[in-house]
Structure formats: C-alpha cells, structure tokens
Amino acid sequence: MTDFSSALGLSASGLRAQAQRLQHVSENIANADTPGYRRKSVPFETALGDAAGHVRTGRVTLDQSDLKRVFDPSHPLADMTGHFDGSNVDLMVEIADAREAQRSYEANLKMFDQTRQMSSALMELLRK
Numbered sequence: 001m002t003d004f005s006s007a008l009g010l011s012a013s014g015l016r017a018q019a020q021r022l023q024h025v026s027e028n029i030a031n032a033d034t035p036g037y038r039r040k041s042v043p044f045e046t047a048l049g050d051a052a053g054h055v056r057t058g059r060v061t062l063d064q065s066d067l068k069r070v071f072d073p074s075h076p077l078a079d080m081t082g083h084f085d086g087s088n089v090d091l092m093v094e095i096a097d098a099r100e101a102q103r104s105y106e107a108n109l110k111m112f113d114q115t116r117q118m119s120s121a122l123m124e125l126l127r128k
Helices: 002-030 091-127
Strands: 044-046 055-057 069-071 083-085
Touching: 002 055, 002 091
Parallel strands: none
Antiparallel strands: 044 055, 069 083
C-alpha cells in the first residue's frame, strides 16, 4: 500500500502546486490594468524530505521587465508629459500559463483518481 500512498501524495503535491500557480495567474489577469503592477511568477521546486518527484512552489518573484508607458494626460498618476507606468502583464502569456496549469492540474487529478481506483480494485481482490 505504500506505493499507492506515494502515488497519491505525488499527485496531491502536483495538484497543490498547480492550484497555487493558477492563483497567481488569476491575480496577474485581475491586475493587468493596475498602474505599476508587476507580474508575479512562481517556480516549482523539488520538495525536500519527500519521495522523489514531489513538488512544491518556490518563492514568488516579480517580473522585473520594464513597465508599459501609457499616455493618458487625464490620469491622476500622469507626469508632466501625460505618461504613467502601466503594468507589465501580457494577457496572452497569462492565458497560455493558465491553460498549461489547468491541463497539468487535470493530469494530476486523473492520476490521483486512477491510483484510487487501482487501490480499491486491489482491496476488492484481497477480500475474495
């Protein structure tokens, strides 16, 4: 049964990591029009002390690329030239990241379900 537990733990760690990744992607999308907002990204790391393959999210980092300069003289944050710093969020990148995280989440969920079904089938065989 430890192999089943390991497989369930492995897929659960992937589910947690992808859920956290989706949370940051949704924050980026929600703040795409917020002046001065920097895109957040979260790397995956191998979880120390766990079985091989377990992942966790690393420290959240802010994208240090240049902020978009937006021309809007009527904006309260506009400088003397009528420009202000927008965000550096690219919606196409965020949508692609969201799709990748969603598919990875679904794959981990499928693995979790398959492991659970195999464990149930084994228990059923052992009862006979």
